[in-house]
Amino acid sequence: MRFPFWRIAVFLAAMIWPLLWLYQAWEDLLGPDPGKVLVDRLGLGTLVLLLVTLSMTPMQKLTGWTGWMAVRRQLGLWCFAYVVLHLSAYTAFILGFDWSQLGVELRKRPYIIVGTLGFLCLLALAVTSNRYSQRRLGGRWKKLHRLVYVVLGLGLLHFLWIVRADMKEWAIYAVIGAVLLVLRLPPLARRIPRLVTKKASSAKKA
Amino acid sequence: MLIKVPKASDCHESDVTPESLYLSRRNVLGAAVAGLAVGALPRWVFADDAARYAEVEPGRAPAWFSEKLPSTRWGAVAVKDEAITPFKDATHYNNFYEFGTDKGDPAANAGSLKTEPWTVVVDGEVGKPGRYALEDFMKPYQLEERIYRLRCVEAWSMVIPWIGFPVSALLKEVQPTSNAKFIRFETLQDPKSMPGQRSGFALIDWPYIEGLRLDEAMNPLAILAVGMYGRELPNQNGAPLRLVVPWKYGFKSIKSIVRISLVSEQPKTTWQSIASDEYGFYANVNPTVDHPRWTQARERRLPSGLFKPNVRDTQMFNGYADEVASLYTGLDLRKNY
Numbered sequence: 001m002r003f004p005f006w007r008i009a010v011f012l013a014a015m016i017w018p019l020l021w022l023y024q025a026w027e028d029l030l031g032p033d034p035g036k037v038l039v040d041r042l043g044l045g046t047l048v049l050l051l052v053t054l055s056m057t058p059m060q061k062l063t064g065w066t067g068w069m070a071v072r073r074q075l076g077l078w079c080f081a082y083v084v085l086h087l088s089a090y091t092a093f094i095l096g097f098d099w100s101q102l103g104v105e106l107r108k109r110p111y112i113i114v115g116t117l118g119f120l121c122l123l124a125l126a127v128t129s130n131r132y133s134q135r136r137l138g139g140r141w142k143k144l145h146r147l148v149y150v151v152l153g154l155g156l157l158h159f160l161w162i163v164r165a166d167m168k169e170w171a172i173y174a175v176i177g178a179v180l181l182v183l184r185l186p187p188l189a190r191r192i193p194r195l196v197t198k199k200a201s202s203a204k205k206a
Numbered sequence: 207m208l209i210k211v212p213k214a215s216d217c218h219e220s221d222v223t224p225e226s227l228y229l230s231r232r233n234v235l236g237a238a239v240a241g242l243a244v245g246a247l248p249r250w251v252f253a254d255d256a257a258r259y260a261e262v263e264p265g266r267a268p269a270w271f272s273e274k275l276p277s278t279r280w281g282a283v284a285v286k287d288e289a290i291t292p293f294k295d296a297t298h299y300n301n302f303y304e305f306g307t308d309k310g311d312p313a314a315n316a317g318s319l320k321t322e323p324w325t326v327v328v329d330g331e332v333g334k335p336g337r338y339a340l341e342d343f344m345k346p347y348q349l350e351e352r353i354y355r356l357r358c359v360e361a362w363s364m365v366i367p368w369i370g371f372p373v374s375a376l377l378k379e380v381q382p383t384s385n386a387k388f389i390r391f392e393t394l395q396d397p398k399s400m401p402g403q404r405s406g407f408a409l410i411d412w413p414y415i416e417g418l419r420l421d422e423a424m425n426p427l428a429i430l431a432v433g434m435y436g437r438e439l440p441n442q443n444g445a446p447l448r449l450v451v452p453w454k455y456g457f458k459s460i461k462s463i464v465r466i467s468l469v470s471e472q473p474k475t476t477w478q479s480i481a482s483d484e485y486g487f488y489a490n491v492n493p494t495v496d497h498p499r500w501t502q503a504r505e506r507r508l509p510s511g512l513f514k515p516n517v518r519d520t521q522m523f524n525g526y527a528d529e530v531a532s533l534y535t536g537l538d539l540r541k542n543y
Contacts, residue, residue: 025512031309032295032509033362096517101501109499161499165480166307168407 003070010071014078017045018085035093042086047155047173049079054152054180061192073129076148080126083119111161118154121147149184152177258436259367262293267438268322268446270341274349275433278369282350283427285525290353291364293435295509300442301358302461303410304393304400311402312442318399319462321446330390330467333381340446344432346379347371351436352429354452356459357491357524363505368450369433373423376430376466382420386468390417391449391460409480416449416460417473417487419533427452427529430463453526455489486543490534491524495543 001007021041025034053075060068095101105112125147127133134141156174163170182188258280267275302312305319324340349369357363373389395413397403403412422428431450432439439445444461451458457477467473477485484498493503502520510516523530534542 032291032299033309033506034512035506035510035515036362038512093512093515096515104501108496111499164307165303165410166402166405166408168405171407 003067006067007071007074010074014049014075018042018082035089039086039089039094042082042089043159046079046082046086047159049075049082050148050152050155051173051176051180053079054148054177058180058183058192061189062195064194077126077129080122083122087119111158114154114161115158118151118158121151121154125151149181152181259290259293262435262437263297263440265437265440268341270344271432271438274344274347275369275436277348279348279350282352284353285355285365288355288365290367291508296364296366296434297440297442299508301360301456302402302442302444303408304402304412304414304462305442306402313440315401316441316445318401319394319396319441319445320399321441321462324446324464326447326463327465328380328467329465330469331383331386332468333383334379336380343447347375349432352427352431352450352452354427354450355524356450356452356456357505357520359455359457359485359489359497359502361497361500361502361505361520362510363507363520363524365507367435368429368431369436370429370431370450372426373418373428373430373449374426377420377424380466380468382468385470387420388417388469388472389420389423390415390465390467390469390473391463392465392467393460394462394464410476411479413464414460414476415473416458416475417469418451418458419472420468422451422530422533425530425533427526453491453523453530455485455491457485458489488534488537488539488542490530490539490543491520492522492539492543493520494522495540 021030021038024030025038028034030037053072056068056072056075060066091097091102095105106116125145128137128141128144137144156170156177159170159173183192298313299309300312301309302316305312305315322340325337326340326343327337329335349371351367351369353365353367355363356366377389393414394400395403397412402408402410418428428449428451431444431448432446434440434443439448444459444463447463448461449459449463472487475485475487477489478487491502496502504517505520507516507518521527
């Protein structure tokens with residue numbers, strides 16, 4: 001396996017946050033409504049990881065370093081792990097495991113419906129993220145995994161519908177997401193310059 | 207330091223909060239993890255020695271407040287069998303978008319608010335309009351303590367001991383004309399001290415506006431508050447003067463008021479202007495009418511721990527139906543949410 005230390009570093013960097021938040025909740029540092037704080041942070045964490053995952057391909061093109069691609073699958077799976085935690089925290093701390101209420105929410109609230117759709121897409125991507133599925137699905141695998149762009153759209157919409165009075169934070173994430181999507185348009189994707197050619201080639205020599 | 211001996215006729219906090227021991231989450235967890243019998247330390251919400259309430263950060267009270275405080279009628283209105291929210295939570299979990307949209311922003315940023323000197327304008331359909339320095343504005347009123355439930359439209363709630371006076375006393379003072387049908391309140395607009403008002407992405411058209419029907423304002427439960435937990439209002443809780451209407455969602459209880467107008471038309475309130483399908487003029491607490499984005503049937507009574515969630519059913523008119531339901535006879539509360 002290439003880049004073992006890089007992979008481990010990414011693994012630790014992604015894992016540390018939920019553990020830190022759980023510790024903070026334990027230590028009473030999240031205020032009087034820790035459940036809500038956890039749900040919000042895990043949701044935002046999911047979005048951030050999604051954006052980071054989507055930036056790996058452009059980063060590789062920009063820098064020529066293949067290490068970015070080596071952690072892309074891992075980051076995608078972390079994104080899925082965060083969304084699972086986000087949903088679990090929502091079910092436990094907001095709904096209090098009231099399943100009938102969950103049914104009501106799933107039928108009545110557009111932002112819950114959109115969030116659930118996004119989760120189901122991420123589930124499909126996570127389940128087919130292994131080599132076996134890649135071989136088995138062949139050309140269809142790539143098509144299926146373009147669902148990630150749909151997930152980004154659903155996630156941003158889910159977030160937008162929670163905003164109550166200030167769009168700033170949402171706007172920042174939306175702009176980053178839009179840039180990452182635009183970079184995928186074929187005419188643009190071909191033109192992404194390699195910024196650090198020299199460094200990349202010298203790294204290869206070393 | 208407040209040492210008040212209440213009159214025999216006064217209610218005492220201990221009468222109204224017999225279950226007021228607040229178990230620290232950490233203690234409960236620690237005990238559970240250690241596999242010990244839970245010997246969590248009870249922390250009585252009332253304290254009869256130094257201060258009335260536990261762990262209240264002392265403030266720097268304006269002179270007029272310190273002068274009035276000793277004659278306060280303590281516990282004039284209280285809630286039965288419900289613990290008072292810890293001071294720290296009531297002052298560090300706030301919606302006051304003038305200071306930012308995160309719950310912790312008001313506590314972090316409201317220090318910049320200058321509450322002295324403070325001017326209140328009374329105008330519109332009144333016999334005695336005027337522009338008052340707050341200490342003059344406050345002169346006619348006897349302070350009383352009102353322990354009220356506070357239900358936020360976001361489905362969390364607290365119990366807070368306010369200090370203030372009835373809006374009806376103010377109305378008596380300023381003498382509304384026969385044209386006055388509504389009362390309109392306005393929050394300070396001062397982008398220099400209020401970072402939220404400087405945000406280019408805010409959906410709110412400042413200043414914040416709220417209002418009540420005149421008969422709602424006359425209801426004895428509606429008060430203007432200047433203090434809480436036995437001290438003056440902390441800035442993040444709407445210092446130096448705010449409205450408290452306990453049977454309505456919290457956003458009706460406008461903070462840091464600079465202008466009070468008696469008007470003939472229903473005022474266009476801030477949240478109604480942003481999203482009239484989500485926030486109505488009345489905004490009465492009503493478990494049977496959902497917010498379009500979440501249910502209002504239940505609420506998280508804060509503090510609500512991770513492993514000890516404090517979720518309860520929301521009551522009609524936040525439990526004040528006996529006092530206020532008659533205001534709305536014949537009104538379709540589904541349409542007039």
